[in-house]
Amino acid sequence: MTILVVEDRKTDRKLLSTILLSSGYEVAEAVNGIDALKYLRKSKPGMIISDIMMPEMDGFTLLREIKKIEDLSNIPFIFYTAHYVSEKDKELATSLGASRFMIKPIEPKDLLNEIKTTLEEFEIGVIAPVNSLIETEEDYLKLYSDRIFRKLEEKFSELEDTKNFLDTVLSDMGDGVMVTDPDLNVIYCNKRMHDILECDIPPGTISPDEHHSPCIPDIVHASHKPFEIEQITQKDNIVHLEGIVSPVINENGDLTFHIGVFRDATGRNRIQEAAEKKNREIAGLYELGNRFGNCVNSDELIRCALEQIVDIMELEGGIVYLIKENKIEIKWSVGLPPKFVELLQQQSLDSPAIQKVLDPDNPVTISPLSAHIPGLTESEQVTVEESIITLQLRLKGSLIGMVDLMASPYRDLGDDEVLLLEKFGMQFAVTLNNF
Missing domain, CATH: 3.30.450.20 (PAS domain)
Structure with missing residues (x-):
């Protein structure tokens, strides 16, 4: 005689199958209720032994479905479970028509005795009845959902214990x-x-x-x-x-x-990205002076130089102005506040804002944008947070122009950047003078 073993846990399934095989029974195996129904469509075993808690279709639902199939409804059905162990669970099982309700673990001898007794009862026509109180789907779902809900409550309690353990360790x-x-x-x-x-x-x-x-x-x-x-x-x-x-x-x-x-890894990545950006910037500044030879006139040179350096250093804008007869002549600007450009046009070389950055020994300086715009009120100065990198254009020691570059607040310049900007300024001044 063949006994169908329905159990999702491989270890438990193989152990039960081994016990049955050693006692002379033939065994078929299924891993859940759906798998069992597929087998039952092709074969009819002499008995079914099933776990209750299984994925996809549990044991309660499997038994409910079997009892709906006339040709299968009289097969002896034994529940063998380690999780659904309360009296309410047993009541639902017997109400669905289970012949036996056994709790894991059980001694092999006792297990085989229960199987033998169940088969003997079946031979003399004793078949577990289906309780008339759960003949409708509504009745069944009410009882079934109550059992599932109670089991979930237990599992939630177990989960809380597990969570407390994990919290302690992790x-x-x-x-x-x-x-x-x-x-x-x-x-x-x-x-x-x-x-x-x-x-x-x-x-x-x-x-x-x-x-x-x-x-x-x-x-x-x-x-x-x-x-x-x-x-x-x-x-x-x-x-x-x-x-x-x-x-x-x-x-x-x-x-x-x-x-x-x-x-x-945010902090580490930011440091790495900043270093890579700095290296790209330095490489770009190093190559920038080599591009001046492609310009055909001074206007193109100024525009090309300003746009390239703003792009390479990822700045917000900039302006190039030349010094002629102690006056400022703006040649090209991009991305700067209109008020800054307007006020700069009104400045002369002797203006305090210009004098602040005219240190021959420091041709590259960085200062707050507000310091470059005379006439701002105190509240206006607070809102102007950007910094200005000022690059002096000198030819044989004489100042011929300046480049102001608008940077983000608190922008800092490394020594390599300062040296390359100084080199760029010298090349720019020489090339500009040649036109």
Whole structure:
């Protein structure tokens, strides 16, 4: 006689099958209720032994479906469970028509005795009846959902215990830790993960969420391999995360969790990006002087030089003006506030604002933009936060012009940048004088 064993846990399924085979029974196996129904469409076993808690279709629903099929409804059905162990669970099982309700673990001898007794009862026509109180789907769903809800309450309590354990172990880690289920619902995040993303991530949050959790689907394919991603925090800041996501596989080969470990690499990346930007800037400044020979006149030279240096240094704007007979002659400007250009046109070489930056020993200086605009009120000066990099154009020691470059607040210049700007200024002045 064949006994169908329905059990999602591979270890339990193989153990039960081994016991049955050693006692002379033939065995068929299914991993859940749906798998069992597929088997039952083709074959009719002499008995079914089923777990209750299984994915896709649990044991309660399986028995309910079997009782609807006339040719299968009289098959002896035994529940063998480790999770649904209360009297209410047993009542629902027997009401659905289960012949026996056994709780794991059980001694093999006792298990085989229960199977033998059940088969003997079946031989003499004793078949467990279906309780008339749950003949309708509404009645069944009411009882079934109550059992599931109670079980979820128990699991939630277990989850809270697990969370407390994880908090104890992982809360002070320097790296962020996130655990999700196979559907990417967040199960657990430690304190560091909350801090990195600048928000609380409640259990049940679905990933990805730009304000909650890293885009795990984009990196799951790189399991066990380091990766780096950008993430938007709850406060709309961008953080650079590096880390690794590993799948957790159960004994059946099924995915049960994703565990991700994340590190905030924002500070390190910013330093690296700043260094790379500085290197590009220095290389661009070094090459800029070599482009002057392509200009056909002084106007083209001035426009080309100003636009190129603003672009290379990623500045907000700039202006080139020449000094003629102690007066300022603006030649080209881009991106500067109109008031700055207007007031600069009114200045002379003797103006205090100009004299502040005319140190022959320091041909490159940086100062607040407000210092270059005379006549601003105190409140207007507060709103003008940009800095001005001033580059003197000198030919044989004599000042022939200046370049003002508008930079972001608190812009700093490295020694290499200052030297290259000085070199650029000398080449610019010489080339300009040749036209």
